[in-house]
Amino acid sequence: MCVFCKIVAGEIPSNVLYEDENIIVIPDINPEAPVHLLLIPKLHLDNIMEISPELAGNIFSKIREIAKKFNIEENGFRIVINTGKDGGQTVEHLHIHLLAGRELLWPAG
Structure with a gap:
């Protein structure tokens, strides 16, 4: 079982900031911005290539709600999905990074 599955199952304690039937949201342990959250599907998917359109739509519809909850919708934020090596x-x-709280530079890496 991977580390995120263990967090979802409650086997590894974590500061869950948001939870619904499909995802949990936790702070990143190595933040790259003042706000750096991880949106983690409860269903284990190796990466974005395995997500169903329905789950993708559900997760992305929650981003607006989460942005409002953390007061980052007005100044903006970045979402990042790293896939593969x-x-x-x-x-x-699969997990989505939501970064905010400062001006984010480009190119990213």
């Missing part, structure tokens, strides 16, 4: 994915469980 070349994409910088370090945990093989």
